[in-house]
Amino acid sequence: YKSVLSDNTSLATVKLVVEGSQNISSSYEKSGILQAVLSYDLDDASIELVLDAVEDMSSSYEQSRVISTLIKEQKLDELSTERLLEAASEISSDYEKSKVASALIGSRDLTSKEIILLAEYSNDISSSYEQSKLLQSLARSEAMSEQATEMIILMAEEVSSSYEQSKILMQVILNSDLKGDNFDTMVEAASGISSSYESSKVLMQLIKQDNISNENYVNLINAVADVSSNYERAKLLTAIAPNLPDNKMIEEAFFEAADGLSNTDYGTVMKAMRR
Numbered sequence: 001y002k003s004v005l006s007d008n009t010s011l012a013t014v015k016l017v018v019e020g021s022q023n024i025s026s027s028y029e030k031s032g033i034l035q036a037v038l039s040y041d042l043d044d045a046s047i048e049l050v051l052d053a054v055e056d057m058s059s060s061y062e063q064s065r066v067i068s069t070l071i072k073e074q075k076l077d078e079l080s081t082e083r084l085l086e087a088a089s090e091i092s093s094d095y096e097k098s099k100v101a102s103a104l105i106g107s108r109d110l111t112s113k114e115i116i117l118l119a120e121y122s123n124d125i126s127s128s129y130e131q132s133k134l135l136q137s138l139a140r141s142e143a144m145s146e147q148a149t150e151m152i153i154l155m156a157e158e159v160s161s162s163y164e165q166s167k168i169l170m171q172v173i174l175n176s177d178l179k180g181d182n183f184d185t186m187v188e189a190a191s192g193i194s195s196s197y198e199s200s201k202v203l204m205q206l207i208k209q210d211n212i213s214n215e216n217y218v219n220l221i222n223a224v225a226d227v228s229s230n231y232e233r234a235k236l237l238t239a240i241a242p243n244l245p246d247n248k249m250i251e252e253a254f255f256e257a258a259d260g261l262s263n264t265d266y267g268t269v270m271k272a273m274r275r
Contacts, residue, residue, distance in 0.1 A: 001033050014040050018049045027059035034066045038073045047080060051087040060093035068103040078113045085121045094127040101134045105141075112145040119151040123158050131155075132164035139171040149176050153185050162195035169193075169202045178209065183216045187223045196229035200236060203227070207239050217245060218253045225257035233257070234265035241272035 001017050014037055021033045034050055042050070050070060057063050067088055076084065081104070088100045101118055104110070110118070115138050122134045135152055149172060156168040169189055172178075178186055183206070190202035206212075206220055221240065227233040237258055244254055258269050 027057040027062040031062035035069045038069050055090045060091045060096040063091045064096035067100050071103045071107050081114050089124045094125045094130045098130040112143045112148045115148040116151045119155045128161035128164045131159050135168045136171045162193050162198040166198035173205045191223040196232045200232035221253040237269045238272045
């Protein structure tokens, strides 16, 4: 098959080579052919054939090599990216799945739609570390729309490690101007972290945000009230207290959140208030 390929090989012949490679049982040999084919300027139908062949390969390493080569050699649009990630989802190794995502992220400036597709793809990775690495990388992207931000936050909730969840959410907060629904989704995600310490870290970062709307502020304080550790709750309320907005609804939520603290912690929170 490789001997057929030359500078003058037609696209029709290239397609026949890809189709013929399906009969090769060795992932290594099939991978060599497919990578050679990817040096040609392929149309969408040819790329589809390559990805079909990749899905039939048994080696995660070779699957990853072919897809990474495809990313490097071919121009992909959003539809091609979606099909590529569908094929990459068939890779059994979390490490190799993550390598494919990294290759795609590093290949060019991704669109908001592609960021969303990659965020969804992260849910096919079972390793909390690899999931977290991918979602943090996406959170640093330039084309972060509200929809993309929302999807990354939602996928962070699917990560099993509290530590990795908080790392992802902190990265989103640092790189996004959270407003409205995005802010509330972040508050809900922070509240869902099982570790009070990790949940508190994310909530503390949200408290530091500027221009929080009254409604968002109430939801944030209500989330603080649900922190199970009195120590962490008091720490968060003490951080809120000096800049507590002059708003009845917010103040009511604040004092309700402080209810149940020890006398010492309650006193510390009240002393932190400027009025």
